[in-house]
Amino acid sequence: MMRTASHFFFAAAVSTLLPLAAFAQSSSDQPVKPEEHADEVAVAYEDDGMYFTEDDIPTYKVAEDGTVDWMTFSGFRRYHSECHVCHGPDGEGSTYAPKIKNSAVHLDYYDFYDVVVNGRQNGNSVMPHFGDNPNVMCYLNDIYVYLKARGMDAVPRGRPAKKEAKSDLIREMENDCMG
Numbered sequence: 257m258m259r260t261a262s263h264f265f266f267a268a269a270v271s272t273l274l275p276l277a278a279f280a281q282s283s284s285d286q287p288v289k290p291e292e293h294a295d296e297v298a299v300a301y302e303d304d305g306m307y308f309t310e311d312d313i314p315t316y317k318v319a320e321d322g323t324v325d326w327m328t329f330s331g332f333r334r335y336h337s338e339c340h341v342c343h344g345p346d347g348e349g350s351t352y353a354p355k356i357k358n359s360a361v362h363l364d365y366y367d368f369y370d371v372v373v374n375g376r377q378n379g380n381s382v383m384p385h386f387g388d389n390p391n392v393m394c395y396l397n398d399i400y401v402y403l404k405a406r407g408m409d410a411v412p413r414g415r416p417a418k419k420e421a422k423s424d425l426i427r428e429m430e431n432d433c434m435g
Contacts, residue, residue, distance in 0.1 A: 288361045290408045296361075297408055305423030306397075313365045314397040316405040322418055324411060326426055329419035331402025332411075334395040338386070346413040347406045353383075360403035368400055394433035 299317050300310035305326050307317045317325040335347065342353035349355030360368060372392065375385035386392040392399070405411045 286358060286362055288358045288407050288409075290410075293361055293408060297404060297410075304425035305420060306426065307401075314401050316401045316410060318405065318410050319418075322416070324405070324416040324419050325401075326420050326422045327398045327401045328405050328411065329402075329416050330395060330422075330426075331398035331400070331405075332416060334391070335399050335402055338389070338392050339399065347403050348413070353381075357403050357406035359407070360400060361407035365400065369396065372396060372399075390434060394430060 296309065297315045298309060299307045299315055301308055302317075307315050307325055307327070309315050314327065316328045318328070336345070339356075340346075342350065343356045344350035344353070347355060347357030347360070363371070371383060373385060373387035373396075376383045402411075406413075
């Protein structure tokens, strides 16, 4: 009888906690309705090839002909050299790590930055820290902008076909960071 009761309580606990665990795991990957987030990504100003929102957060710019800003293009390249191994091509997720293109839309910029720099653990799921990796840190804004554009469906899967030229300021910042 004791064994049956303990199985019952275990089953009750699992059935109660399972939905909470599923929500916790998927909360950063909720579907994105681009029209609801358009104001959050709108370009307020440009600074020598870099685009920002009115809150001074890096954002993307995609021209009508599909030309992307340099940071979005660079973000595609950097994401696929450092992040896609776990999170899958184009931020779509894999069996190893979750989809993160929507996370870039739902997470605050500073929370996104914090997770990449310091890592995070959620149960058995571990995002390692990349704060000491210059291949990530020197291009973190680029990666963020690219994932934001993917999450908002502003750029399709695959390498962007057209890009703006890299500005002198971006080139100088890259050289300063990479050494």
